[in-house]
Amino acid sequence: MSPQMMKFKVSGLVADLMPNIRLIQTSGHFMLHYHADNSGALHTLRLGYCCAHLVFMLLQYGSNFVNLIFERGDVNDLAANTITVLFFTHCITKFVYFAVRSKLFYRTLGIWNQPNSHPLFVESNNRYHALALKKMRQLLYIIVIWTSFSAIAWTSITFVGDSVHNIKDPDNENETITEEIPRLLVKGWYPWNAMSGMPYYITLIFQIYYVFFSLAHANLLDSLFCSWLIFACEQLQHLKEIMKPLMELSASLDTYVPKSADLFRAPSATSQDNLIESDYNAKNEELKGVYSTRQELGGHFRGGALQNFGGGGVGPNGLTKKQELMVRSAIKYWVERHKHVVRLVTAIGDAYGVALLLHMLTSTIMLTLLAYQATKITGVDKYAATVLGYLLFALAQVFHFCIFGNRLIEESSSVMEAAYSCHWYDGSEEAKTFVQIVCQQCQKAMSISGAKFFTISLDLFASVLGAVVTYFMVLVQLK
């Protein structure tokens, strides 16, 4: 399906995450959908913009790598340059990964385009949706501020201290002398002399752009992933909340009558998950008749309130047919919504799992080297600041997605507890079997795995942190 033919229709997750998407597009990722005007010329222009970013990133990365090879004689320089190269490997990997697997990302963003709905639970749904929106915005602000702060800190620390490196003294083999190198953000090899004058300023601006955009690339994609997880968690909260009114619905007396207009709202044309109302209308003609004659008795159903019209009526388990159908429709809504959330989480795992695996592999090597570098800190100086900066940034990146992965695990395993803690003993047989099936299905928590190799949770973060501290302690002892 070519981008030009896609109608620009903002709904579901795309609408919620529009600021994220716009920022991602501005930073140069290959996200070419979601534009109002996708004609040939504009599309090519945008593609060219992304490719230009890619070329610049790869050029600078290549320059770092060449510098690494040239300076491999000195162990300290080798370690420092390897850390820099690995750090920017994250960013390049995420950039290329997104370009290659963008179809999966589009699929995940489109998964929530047609959620089902039930008149009894609309209010709760909207409340949690608003909550999710608020949290996603907050996360985006935090990420943007943090990225800008890191870029500014990096730039400012370049202008502190000496800009030198050690090379072998050409006169005396065993001595090293200090030689001036250009005062730049990252050590790179350039075919021109970047010591001073115009070339120096151009290189400096290029490097500032490079650092800022690389950090943005990596962090924005991570925040997209975490926003998805926030959304999934809020949906699970919604499901937990409506369990109670659902049980009460099944236990309530048969004199309850909802406003018929709510129940028979027209469904949208293209439904991925068919709305309940469509089959209601199709299969239950007699029901329509029954409700419309009872309209004078009906009030608005407030979620959670047990409406007791008093006098007569059958007991909790002897529901009338229409009551049963209503309960069953509510159960169907719950089950379909839950399956939808599971589909969303699976899509998130498919889209981002491999990126997380690559991130963890690179981070592990980088953190090991950082632990080694940290043992050489002699005082509060530029070296200490840069090592600690790298360390904090790397750990913060890992913490970022571990904490949201952990929240998903916690939320999904608490669904079972919520199912148990509602008043199921008052409900009908059908409702009790429903609770049983839900408890059984939700015993195993939903989690995101790094391409099946490991699970994203705070345990992972703790093990990474533990490993770094252990290496550091061991290396300090070995000194």
Add this chain to the structure above:
Amino acid sequence: RTEMSPIQEIPPIYFKVHLKMLFYLGIDIIPIENPNLRKLFYVYTIFIIGLMCLFTVLEFLDMVLNFDGIYKMTFALCYFVTHILGSAKMFLMLALRKKLWAHLTKLEGGVFKPNVQRGGVKEFELVRDAIELCKRQGYFFYTFVIFIIGARALWAALANWPYDKNNYFDGNTTVIVNTKIMPYTTWMPFDYNVSPYYELVFAFQIFSTVVYGFYIGAADAVICGFMMLIKAQFLIIKASLERLMERAAGRESANEIQLLEEKAQNFAQKLTSECVFHHQELIALCDQAENDYCYLMLLQFLSSLLIMCFQLFQLSTISPDSVEFFSMSMYLILMLFQLLCYCWHGNEVQIVSGQVSSFAYNINWIITKESVKKSLLLMMMRSQRDCYFTAGKFSLLSLPTFMTV
């Protein structure tokens, strides 16, 4: 046949290719009908296994008698432990061959046979994919083995400059030392510098190593193939669950909320019971297979770990620019690949067995009666406990285990 090809029956012995390979190497997993032929075959088996054991013993003797420092020792140990692993696998396969054949035939018939009425054409596709993957894994391993051994043979044949190993004087006689380079290290009671002997011993070494490589490759392929087939069976359960409601109601009923009619309910009950029976049989087969193979896996794991330690030690002492480094790193990659195969397929079986619960959850159980729901519920409950394969009962075969290695 006028039927379309996907519905064609799958040929009887699923892993014919690898089982035939094992047959040529002396292990008759496919039973031989004729008793006389069988006796003849056993003679052949004893001959081949004897030859392999001889090779391993000679390697051991060389290690012991020509001890030349830890460097040479670890090199010899790499290959020696691999060949010990190969022989142990051979013996274990010989001992287990009847059980293995029983498991494989069980997976091809009865409730496990792909049934187009039950889960549709998908069942055939699933089993076919599993067989294809198993074949490809085996071929990849064989090719890699030939590549590594071929490279080493080439290197040994071309690099025949004098290599002073252990020239020393013992009293007044010069002890004859074999100074020509061999691909691998074995001890020979005669001087093999001379022309016909050199070629003979060279060929013997290459032949034995290739045969070992093929043993290990074929055994791995058969066991991993077995795990792939089990995964395919779990997915067949998924396909049959997906079609359950459709078959019971006679129509597409995914979005209905009215309870089904009485006749449809009874049919749904019957189909669900069949599904549960399939699940039970599969779990029983998994348990049995796990009991039979766990020691083989343990052996594999321990030897892989040991070999990798020696290989890494070797790699850390050779300079990266030499042919030996390349050959040893290729060998390391092969060992990692072998371990990865086991861990990957064990992990897949574990994941898919735990997913049966979601397969059952995803069907439209809302419109069925309580007894059908209860059957589904019990199936979900049982599937919460994964079916896993272990290495000697204490370590799961899974990707996290591979990561720790």
